[in-house]
Amino acid sequence: MRKITLLLLCMFYQLGYAQLSEDFESGTTIPAGWASFIGTNGLGTTQNWQINNGTTNNVAFVTWEAVVGGNAEDWLVSPQFTVDATNFILSFDQSDSFSDDFGSTYTIRVSTGASQTTHADFTIIDTQTETDVWSGGPLAQHTVDLTAYIGQPIYVAFVLEQNDGDRWIIDNIDMIADASAPEPAETPTPADMAMNVVIDPADDNMDGTPDNSVTFAWVASATGDPATAYDVYLGDSPTTLALLGTLGNTTVDITGMEYSTLYYWQIVAKNVGGDAMNSPIWSFTTEIDPALSxxxxxxxxxxxxxxxxxxxxxxxxxxxxxxxxxxxxxxxxxxxxxxxxxxxxxxxxxxxxxxxxxx
Structure with missing residues (x-):
């Protein structure tokens, strides 16, 4: 009896400390050890997480559906694993199906509880909109920092919330080992030293005043370990840049921009390995006020x-x-x-x- 008991304890230890890795190539159903279920409101029973048996590779996906009385929630939850000190960035490839925004929300949630299926045990640690998820082509990599859970057994949930919204497609779930600081961001929008950058006066926040916004965007470096966040700096000179905030995605609309003004800006990519070194400082000049043209x-x-x-x-x-x-x-x-x-x-x-x- 003692030999059997020791064997069971060893099996539990291995399951609890195995690192998360899944490419959905093992079959046409949800992989063993994973769980798929809906939210606590019981809405959205028609469409659930499934595996697409593609011609070149399989992916996991869940499709939109129209419901009454709230949003449908579709949960895909990993087996339990322990985050260790060298594997603490969750990485996966993702996309949705349409560039239009139909109001879907995509969240990554973590539970340190004992149950894989207890909704209330999960905490949201990453939230994306359809604009964030849309890749416009092949699946794009997304990363989530799990440093806060180093040494703890956890479950990770991929949750789509929508009502007649969009699809979520994911693949190549893995943990990145021994992360080092990312390489600097590239390909700025507005382009470096651009002139006559258009200001959008639309009042999107409906406060009765034009927002006067400019869309800032950049591209993550294709080399090195991926960034999990970006510090956004803006100023009127290279030496007076001020930190506006930290983002998890690669685009942001900044409001309160002034016409006929030279701006300097910088994006500092970062992950648990540190901040990117030698991030470039870019500049651009906004357009003349159209009212004065x-x-x-x-x-x-x-x-x-x-x-x-x-x-x-x-x-x-x-x-x-x-x-x-x-x-x-x-x-x-x-x-x-x-x-x-x-x-x-x-x-x-x-x-x-x-x-x-x-x-």
Whole structure:
């Protein structure tokens, strides 16, 4: 009897401390040791996690479905394993099916409890939207930092929440060993030293004020260990960069951007091995305020001379002039044209610095 008991204890030890690795190639059903079930509200019984027997490789996926009374939750939970000090980054490949956003939420959850199927034991440690998951082609790698669970036996759950939303496709689940700091991020958007970067004035937060946002994006390095997060810095010079926050994805909309402004920014990729070294600092200049732009002047209706000049500009028009501005190339009004100027049809620009101006 004691020999049997010792054998059972050894088997438990091995299961508890095995590292997580799954490529779904072992068959056409959910792998042994994994669990698939729905959320506590009982919605979404038609579509569940399954294995696609592809022509080149298998993947695990779950499809959307329309439900009434809430969101469907589809859970795929790993066998129990222990996170060790050299394998603590969870890595997997993923995608969804459509570039449009149908409101799905994708979460990674961890349980240190004894049960693989007790919903309440799981804590959300990573959340993505459809925009984050969409890869637009082959599956893209996603990583999650499990440093907080080193030395602990855990279950990892992949949970799709949606109501007539999108699909979640995953493959090549693994733990990355002996992680080192990632290589710097690449391919910035806006491009380095870009000019006339468009500002989006849409009021997405509905506070009654234009958001004046610019979309920032970058690409993770294809070499080295993957980043699990990115520090985002922004400033008006390379030496005054301020940390705006830390993200898990590679794009962000930053609001409150100003027109005709030179910005500097930096993305520092990071993981449990440290921060990327020598991350480049990029720059760009935003567009002139469209409200200050001028339509092309019809020279038959409006003339001004001499050009160039160091003093007075004379102008004439066969149309009534209601409004006239002198602006610089940054879209800033440098001379306020009053009624007296409109009546005399002369503008004194002798006070301006040498440069190019638009009337």
């Amino acid at each position: 001028v339509d092309e002047v019809n020279s038959t209706n409006f003339k001004y001379y001499p050009n160039p000049t160091k003093g007075l500009i004379q102008f004439e028009s066969n149309l009534t002039i209601d409004n006239l501005k002198v602006i610089n190339l940054f879209g800033q009004e440098v001379i306020r044209v009053n009624e007296n100027i409109l009546s005399t049809k002369q503008i004194d620009i002798s006070s301006l610095k040498t440069g190019t101006y638009i009337t």
